[in-house]
Amino acid sequence: MSKYSKNGRKLYSKAEQFRQGDSDKIRIAYDDTLPSNFWRRQLVGLADEFPHISLTAIKASSADIPTLVKENHVDLGYGLVFSSGDDPMIKVRALQRIRMMAVCSPEHALAKLTNVTSTDITAHRQIVLSHLFDEIHQDFRPISSSTMSFSNYQEVLEAVVDNLGWGIIPETLVKQELRKEHLVVVKHPNGMYYESFGEMSRPNDHTVETRQALIDGIEEGIYDLF
Known part of the structure; x- marks a missing residue:
């Protein structure tokens, strides 16, 4: 039984919101602090588990990710978060040191x-x-x-x-x-x-809570990596 199958059942009710028209797109930016094969496993797993979702993944410079999130170019960013707590327009969740x-x-x-x-x-x-x-x-x-x-x-x-x-x-x-x-x-x-590696989102973007349900596998994978 794959980790993604387990997550899929656990998060089925939230994922249904996408199928019912709440949203069908997730845009993620990530830096290369973590290995490329890690991101490939996570993103392929998510795409397989939720084939109805349009998933866009952008590899970006760590320095640019906060602005990509803040200016709504992406929904979620993953990378080094030197700016944690410094910018009220960015919500940061630290995942790993x-x-x-x-x-x-x-x-x-x-x-x-x-x-x-x-x-x-x-x-x-x-x-x-x-x-x-x-x-x-x-x-x-x-x-x-x-x-x-x-x-x-x-x-x-x-x-x-x-x-x-x-x-x-x-x-x-x-x-x-x-x-x-x-x-x-x-x-x-x-x-x-x-420094902290973490997830960045916009604090008032309530749809991120639904999107986040689909990327719990990424967070679990980060803990497994370390």
Whole structure:
């Protein structure tokens, strides 16, 4: 018996609201903090369980997801929620703590230092997430004056492995490269810290409660992943 079959029976009455015309579309934006195969499993499972629903899934930069939700481009967003509690127009439900790690190639100048200072950090190019919207949380803004930006963490990771600069990347993506010694953690006092991964929605969008019934599998899957 699949997890989605179980969820489908449990949520049948709410799902019926879609069949009766309440809504037939769900728009979800997600970043790449969690592996791509995780999202494929969750979204395919949902589509199979509720074939009458039109499901749109958009992979977006973590920095852009709050604005995508706030401006009604999507119904729900999943990603790092640095802005949790800062914006009254965004409702955030934290799902998991994610360790963020400042990393660089073993060949990078920062890797040679036993005690890295903030001056050292800012003197070297930082690989960062790009963003479409001007309004982003300050924690997504670069520390270094010299930057190179990409639209997702996977490309940030690849650039750091190629020694194009250093970057702050979720542990979920860097742990394999650390084991292979393709990356090292920058020895800065704040080289590792935790942020929340969560769900974002509009606080007054009551239809989200119905849509949420269809994506409980995503939340359960996140807990299983960790």
